[in-house]
Amino acid sequence: MPEGDTVLQTAARLHTALAGRTLTRFDLRVPRFATADLTGRTVLDVISRGKHLLTRVEGGLTLHSHLRMDGAWRVYAPDERWRGGPAHQIRAILANTEHTAVGYRLPVLELLRTRDEAKAVGHLGPDLLGPDWDPETALRNLLADPGRPLGEALLDQRNLAGIGNIYKAELCFLARATPWLAVGDLPAPTAARLVTTAKQLLEANRDRPMRTTTTTRAPRGPGPGPGPGPGPKERLWVYGRADRPCLRCGTPIRTADQDARPAYWCPHCQSGPTS
Incomplete structure (x- = not known):
């Protein structure tokens, strides 16, 4: 299972690639959210909370993901070959004109209201790398x-x-x-x-x-x-x-x-x- 520093680095890479840019593709390959489409909305930021990742999108929505044992997010240039795993392991694709973020083998992937983020991460203790550290x-x-x-x-x-x-x-x-x-x-x-x-x-x-x-x-x-x-x-x-x-x-x-x-x-x- 990734450590908190690894998840923080993943959040930083995703934030650099996505934040402030409009989504040209939004594809969640999990049954519950397969029809969700946030294309045309702007990604506001991507943060880590412990080992959880929160991708906040315009309109008060947050994509919550967790890597657990072998999940991963990879960021690619538009013409770059995707090398994170076979296509059937892809669970999420978030793209803009400059980057594509692909989530592989994500065991936790859900779309929720940003105001409801506590339902996903509210149980966590103080984050060793977060502003709430106590x-x-x-x-x-x-x-x-x-x-x-x-x-x-x-x-x-x-x-x-x-x-x-x-x-x-x-x-x-x-x-x-x-x-x-x-x-x-x-x-x-x-x-x-x-x-x-x-x-x-x-x-x-x-x-x-x-x-x-x-x-x-x-x-x-x-x-x-x-x-x-x-x-x-x-x-x-x-x-x-x-x-x-x-x-x-x-x-x-x-x-x-x-x-x-x-x-x-x-x-x-x-x-x-x-x-």
Whole structure:
């Protein structure tokens, strides 16, 4: 599932291509909205809210989409070949005289009144990359269910919006806690620092083409041996590094499923249960 920084970058690309321009084509290939036609209307703006995309169109309408696991928006020039996938995977086409935005494999696609956007995104917690960011509310939400595993709490967009599986793994490592540690067992300073670090990581990566977390200081503490340290090509501390040495202590990184998604952790640097 895309992280909040990826969705923000997608919104920026769509905004640049569509905002302020009149639609010459509007095609939604989902049964409920297949007859909707906004051709001739102007796109006002495109914004992200957590992992949701909101494309606002003249006349008080908003196209709401969500990428989930493998959805994507691609922007093409008028004479450019569409390479985002086969035609049967296309769910939306928004075009003007200069660009065509094509939505592939979008599991969530709906047209709603702009005044009703809260029905789609009102349940979300503070957006780590949004103007509504509130660390105190995010921390309070995160700790509301003390017995919940930390990894699950971080991924719950109702607590704070924008964290995906990559940031979950990296934040747990930086907090020195396994993803299965009860969130209420985090020391209070660690929990507060975790929220601050989440904001710092997403902000640092909001404009980067390649996400990196290894510029954030790793947790301190003695290890069984010196780790290799993050080299120039090592962009993540633990995510996707199963069986490779921890960059801090050298212990092999482990992986297991958590809520049907892979979790990664260092068994020496991170404390807590492992299932």
